Amino acid sequence: MVATLLAASAAIGQDPCSTVSSLACGNSAITTLSGTTSWTSQSLCGFARTGQARIYSFVPSATGTYSMTISANSLSDYAAFSWATSCAQGATWTCEFDVEPGLTGTGTMSGTWTVGTTYYLLWRGETTGITGSVSWSIGCLAPCSPGSANGYALCTNGTVPPGDGLTAPSCGADMELVSTFVFPGSNYPSTSTTPTLVSTLTVPQLPVGAVVTGGTINFYGITATSPSWLAEIIVDLHGLVEATGVQLDATEGPGTVASVSGELTPPFEGWNAGGTVELWAYELYDDPEVSPDGTIGNVVLQLEFTLPTPLWFDAPTGGNLVAGGTVFDPVSTGIVSTASAGTTTFYAACNLSGQCSEPRASATITVNTCSGIAVSPKVFLEGSYNPATGLMGDALRSGGLLPTTEPYTGLGYTHVSGGGETVAPAVLAISGNNAVVDWVIVELRDNAVPTTIVASRSALLQRDGDIVAVDGSSPVTFTASAGTYRVAVRHRNHLGAMTLNGVALSTSPATVDLTSAATGTYGTNARKSITGTFPALALWAGDVTFNGQVKYTGGGNDRDPILTTVGSTTPNNTVTMYSTRDVNLNGQVKYTGGANDRDPILINVGSTTPNATRTQQLP
Numbered sequence: 001m002v003a004t005l006l007a008a009s010a011a012i013g014q015d016p017c018s019t020v021s022s023l024a025c026g027n028s029a030i031t032t033l034s035g036t037t038s039w040t041s042q043s044l045c046g047f048a049r050t051g052q053a054r055i056y057s058f059v060p061s062a063t064g065t066y067s068m069t070i071s072a073n074s075l076s077d078y079a080a081f082s083w084a085t086s087c088a089q090g091a092t093w094t095c096e097f098d099v100e101p102g103l104t105g106t107g108t109m110s111g112t113w114t115v116g117t118t119y120y121l122l123w124r125g126e127t128t129g130i131t132g133s134v135s136w137s138i139g140c141l142a143p144c145s146p147g148s149a150n151g152y153a154l155c156t157n158g159t160v161p162p163g164d165g166l167t168a169p170s171c172g173a174d175m176e177l178v179s180t181f182v183f184p185g186s187n188y189p190s191t192s193t194t195p196t197l198v199s200t201l202t203v204p205q206l207p208v209g210a211v212v213t214g215g216t217i218n219f220y221g222i223t224a225t226s227p228s229w230l231a232e233i234i235v236d237l238h239g240l241v242e243a244t245g246v247q248l249d250a251t252e253g254p255g256t257v258a259s260v261s262g263e264l265t266p267p268f269e270g271w272n273a274g275g276t277v278e279l280w281a282y283e284l285y286d287d288p289e290v291s292p293d294g295t296i297g298n299v300v301l302q303l304e305f306t307l308p309t310p311l312w313f314d315a316p317t318g319g320n321l322v323a324g325g326t327v328f329d330p331v332s333t334g335i336v337s338t339a340s341a342g343t344t345t346f347y348a349a350c351n352l353s354g355q356c357s358e359p360r361a362s363a364t365i366t367v368n369t370c371s372g373i374a375v376s377p378k379v380f381l382e383g384s385y386n387p388a389t390g391l392m393g394d395a396l397r398s399g400g401l402l403p404t405t406e407p408y409t410g411l412g413y414t415h416v417s418g419g420g421e422t423v424a425p426a427v428l429a430i431s432g433n434n435a436v437v438d439w440v441i442v443e444l445r446d447n448a449v450p451t452t453i454v455a456s457r458s459a460l461l462q463r464d465g466d467i468v469a470v471d472g473s474s475p476v477t478f479t480a481s482a483g484t485y486r487v488a489v490r491h492r493n494h495l496g497a498m499t500l501n502g503v504a505l506s507t508s509p510a511t512v513d514l515t516s517a518a519t520g521t522y523g524t525n526a527r528k529s530i531t532g533t534f535p536a537l538a539l540w541a542g543d544v545t546f547n548g549q550v551k552y553t554g555g556g557n558d559r560d561p562i563l564t565t566v567g568s569t570t571p572n573n574t575v576t577m578y579s580t581r582d583v584n585l586n587g588q589v590k591y592t593g594g595a596n597d598r599d600p601i602l603i604n605v606g607s608t609t610p611n612a613t614r615t616q617q618l619p
Contacts, residue, residue: 014038016053017087020120023056025066025140032133033079033125044080044124045095051079051125055087058121058138060113067108067139068096074132075101079125081136087120099134106139143171146310149348149363150430153474154331155370157508158338161378163464164473165329166363167434171309171350175324176213179206183299187221188281189292190233195280201301203240205274207312208323208333210305212268217241219248219260221297226254228283228293236280240271241301248296264303277301310348316360322346326432330365341369366474373482374475374509377442378465379489379497380530380538383600384437384585387532391463392585394435397428399587401578404428406439406458411492411546411580413441417479418457427472433464438491438585440467442476445486447502450522451619455480461491465515475509482506486522488618489514492546493580494539495616497526514539523617528604540614542601544580548616552605562597565589 015038023029037053060066072079078100082093096109113119123134149168154160181203188198206212217237224230230251237243241264249257283293307324314320322335328346330336336344347360384392396402406421428436440461446452455478459467467489469476484504490496500520503510513519514527515536521527527537542550544558551557565581566573566589575589582589583597590596605612 016055016122017120020055020057020087023058023121023138025058025061025138028135028137029056030133030135031123033075033123034131036128037124039089039124042089042093042124044082044093044122045098047078047080047098047126049080049124049126051077051127051130053122053124055123056121057087058119060115060117060119060141062141062144063112063115064141064144065109065112066141067106069106069137069139070097070099070103071135072099072101072103072132075099075130075134076132077101077126077130079123079130079134082122082124084120084122085117091120093122101132143350145350145359145361146171146348147361149310149361150434151364151366151473153366153368153469153471154338155368155374155475155477155507155509156338156341158331158367158370158374158475159508160329160331161376161466161511163327163433164466165327165331166312166346166348166365167327167432168310168348168361168363169432170326174306174308175311175351176304176306177210177352179303179305181301181303183277183279183301186298188279188296188299190281190283190294190296191292192286193283195236195282197278198281198296199279199299201277201279201299203271203274203277203301203303206272206303206305207307207321208328208330208335209325210272210307212271212303212305214266214268215264215301215303216261217264218262218300218302219296219298220258220300222248222257222260222294223297224251224254224256224294225290225292227289228285228287229253230255230257230294232284233294233296234282234284235296236282237277238280239277240275241277271303272305310350310361311352313347313349313360316347316362319347321352336365336367338367341367343367368474370475370477370507372477372479372507373444373505374477374507375442375444375487375503375505375512376475376509377467377487377489377512377514379440379461379467379514380465380536381437381461381491381494381541381585382528382530382538383494383541383583385530385536385538387530387534387536390534390536391433392437392461392465394431394437394463395587396438396578396585397436398431399576401576401587402428402436402438403578407492407578408439408441408458413546415441415456415458416443416453417455421458421470423460423470423472427460427470430472434462434466434472436472437461437463441490441496442467443488443490443498444478444480444505445488445498447484447486450486450498454485480505487512489539490618491539493543493583494541495526495543495548495550495614496618497539498522498618521617522619526617540604541583542604542614543616544583544597544601546580548618550601550604550614552602552610552612554611558601559598562589563591566591
C-alpha cells in the first residue's frame with residue numbers, strides 16, 4: 001500500500017523548518033502552498049520567491065540518482081522545488097524543477113543523493129497569492145544487490161550439471177545494455193574497383209545469458225579526394241554482419257561526411273558467442289589522378305542486448321561483466337577451468353551504476369581435489385514431487401524439521417565406509433531449486449554381483465532432484481577405486497532403485513538420472529511414472545517401516561504406524577514432526593482428511609487390491 005502524506009501546516013509567518021514532514025520513497029505527498037511564511041524573498045530557480053514554503057525531509061536508502069513524479073493541476077502560479085542538506089533560508093538550495101500550473105510528469109534529479117544523508121526538500125510558491133496544491137513523490141531506486149548468492153563446488157576435471165552453478169535471486173526486469181567495438185586501424189583506403197580487406201574486427205563473447213536485440217554500424221570521417229566522388233566509395237561487410245555494395249553517401253562530388261550509421265537487422269542468433277566482422281572497401285570508378293580515391297576514418301560496431309538479472313562480475317567493484325541470470329555456470333562457459341584445484345569468486349549486483357551503497361553479493365566456485373570417485377545422481381520422491389512445477393517440496397527444510405545429522409543410522413541402516421554425515425545450518429538455509437528436500441542414501445554396488453554394497457553414504461536431495469554432498473553443492477564422493485558400479489538411491493519411506501547397467505565412475509563425477517526413462521533400472525517397475533506438465537519417474541512412496549515393502553494391510557503394514565502416531569482413538573489428529581510416517585514429506589503426519597499419509601500407500605498397492613504388496617527392486 002502506498003501512503004499519502006499531507007504536509008504539516010505551518011502557522012502564518014512561522015519558520016517552515018519548525019514543521020518538517022518526513023517522506024519515504026514511493027509515498028505520495030500533497031503540498032498546499034497557500035498562505036505566507038516568515039522567510040523573506042529568496043531566489044530559487046532563477047526567480048524571486050515570496051510565497052508559502054513547505055519543507056520535507058528525505059533519507060535515501062541507497063545512493064543514486066532519484067526521480068520525481070509531479071501533478072500540479074490545481075496550482076494557480078509557479079512553484080519552485082529545491083533541496084539542501086541543511087534546513088535554513090540561508091542554506092544552499094539546489095533548484096530541481098520550476099513547476100508551472102498544470103504540469104504533470106516525471107523528471108530525474110540532477111545530482112546523486114547519498115545513502116543515509118538527510119536531504120531537505122523545499123516547495124515555495126512564486127507569490128503570496130498562490131493557491132492550490134501539488135501532488136508529488138520521490139521514486140525508489142532499483143535494488144543495488146540481490147542480497148545473497150550461493151556458491152558451488154565440484155571435483156577437478158568435473159562438470160556442472162545443466163541448471164546448476166552459482167545462484168542468486170533475480171532483481172526483476174532484464175537489463176538493456178550496449179557494447180561498443182572499434183575496428184582496428186584508421187583511415188581505411190578505397191583505392192581500386194576490386195574489394196580490398198582493410199580491417200577485421202574481433203567481437204568477443206558477450207556476457208553469458210546475453211540476447212542480442214539490435215545494433216548499429218557507424219562510419220566516421222568519410223572523405224573523397226577530388227576528382228573522386230563520395231558516391232563512389234563502397235564497402236562490403238562479412239562475418240557477423242553481412243552486407244555487400246553499401247554506398248555510404250550519395251554525393252556526386254568530393255568532400256567529407258562526418259558520419260553515416262546503419263541499423264543491423266535480425267536474425268541475431270549466435271551473436272552472443274562473438275565472432276569477426278571483415279571490412280572491405282573499394283571504388284565504383286578508379287580515378288587515376290589520386291590514390292587513394294577516398295578514406296574512411298573509423299568504423300564502430302554497437303550491439304544492443306538484454307541480460308537477465310542479477311549481473312555477475314569478476315570483482316567486488318568495477319571489474320568485467322561476465323554473465324547475467326539467477327544461475328551462472330562459469331565452468332561450461334570456459335570462464336573457470338577444473339583442470340586443477342582452486343577457488344574463484346564472482347559478485348552479483350543489480351545494476352551497472354557503481355553507486356550502490358551495499359556491496360555486491362559474492363559466491364565462490366570451488367574446485368576440489370577429490371579422493372576416490374564421484375557421482376551426481378538425480379532422483380524424485382513421489383511423496384513430495386509436484387508435476388506442475390517439476391520440483392519437489394521442501395516443507396521439511398522450511399519448517400525447520402530436517403535433522404543436521406543423517407537419520408539412516410538411527411533407522412538401522414549400516415553404511416559401508418560412510419555414515420554419520422552432518423550438514424551445516426547455512427546449507428539448510430538455501431532456498432529455491434537447490435533447497436534441501438531430505439536426506440537420502442547413495443550406494444555403489446558391485447557391477448557383477450550387485451547384492452554387494454561396495455560403499456554407501458548419506459547425502460542431500462535438492463528440490464530439482466540433484467543429490468549432492470553435505471556442503472550443498474559438491475558431487476557425492478566415495479573412497480573407492482575408479483571402475484564400473486551399479487548406483488542405487490534409497491530413502492527412508494520410499495522404495496529404492498538401482499541402475500540396470502554399470503556406470504563408469506572416476507574422479508570426474510558421472511551423472512546418473514533416475515528421473516529419466518533413458519536410465520534403465522534393475523527389476524520390474526522400480527519407479528513410478530508420474531504424469532503432468534513435467535512428467536517424470538519417481539521412487540514409490542509409502543515404505544513407512546523402511547523394510548523395502550509398501551503394504552496397506554496385514555502384519556508389518558505401513559498404514560498402522562500412521563494411525564499410532566496420530567493416536568488410534570484420535571484418527572483426525574495431525575502431528576508435526578520429522579518421521580517416516582510423513583509419506584508426502586509435508587512435515588505432518590495425517591491419517592484422515594486432505595493430503596493424508598495413508599492414501600498414497602493404498603494407491604501404490606492398488607486401491608482395488610488392498611492386500612497386495614509392492615516390493616523394492618533391489619537385489
